[in-house]
Amino acid sequence: xxxxxxxxxxxxxxxxxxxxPVTITESLxxxxxxxxxxxAQAILLSYVQPADMGEIDEYTEYLPGFKMTQEKGFRxxxxxxxxxxxxxxxxxxFTPKGELIASTVISKVEAKEGVITQSATVITPDWVVYVSExxxxxxxxxxxxxxxxxxxxxxxxxxxxxxxxxFLS
Numbered sequence: 001x002x003x004x005x006x007x008x009x010x011x012x013x014x015x016x017x018x019x020x021p022v023t024i025t026e027s028l029x030x031x032x033x034x035x036x037x038x039x040a041q042a043i044l045l046s047y048v049q050p051a052d053m054g055e056i057d058e059y060t061e062y063l064p065g066f067k068m069t070q071e072k073g074f075r076x077x078x079x080x081x082x083x084x085x086x087x088x089x090x091x092x093x094f095t096p097k098g099e100l101i102a103s104t105v106i107s108k109v110e111a112k113e114g115v116i117t118q119s120a121t122v123i124t125p126d127w128v129v130y131v132s133e134x135x136x137x138x139x140x141x142x143x144x145x146x147x148x149x150x151x152x153x154x155x156x157x158x159x160x161x162x163x164x165x166x167f168l169s
Contacts, residue, residue: 019068085112091151150162
């Protein structure tokens with residue numbers, strides 16, 4: 001017996017609403033665990049997993065993050081994903097009817113082959129997402145090797161990625 005598909009409003013109701021700007025750091029998921037209930041299975045299958053373009057296995061966990069105050073023709077949410085040796089924050093945009101427009105990982109902590117990749121992210125009131133990402137291969141972090149890039153959420157909900165050079169030129 002399959003579960004009835006939840007409405008898009010049911011999905012949005014699980015996210016607390018925040019006003020921009022918002023900062024996402026590696027420890028935000030601890031606050032999310034305290035404040036937000038896990039996704040219901042039907043919501044997870046209907047909206048969350050289709051917005052996750054990465055690998056999903058039986059150990060993957062998700063938590064609602066937040067939805068942004070909306071004045072545009074799309075709805076935007078951020079949710080947290082925990083996988084094996086990787087935590088990600090995923091930004092997903094939807095039409096007002098609940099159809100996925102775009103999604104992308106906007107922040108993460110990942111341990112892979114002895115290297116830890118970690119990012120900090122800010123979403124501005126202008127819907128620009130600034131990401132600073134660094135890698136630690138030894139005990140010391142070298143900030144000069146950090147990679148900076150950004151995304152812009154367009155008025156139609158599309159998400160465009162820019163490199164640091166795009167903003168410096």
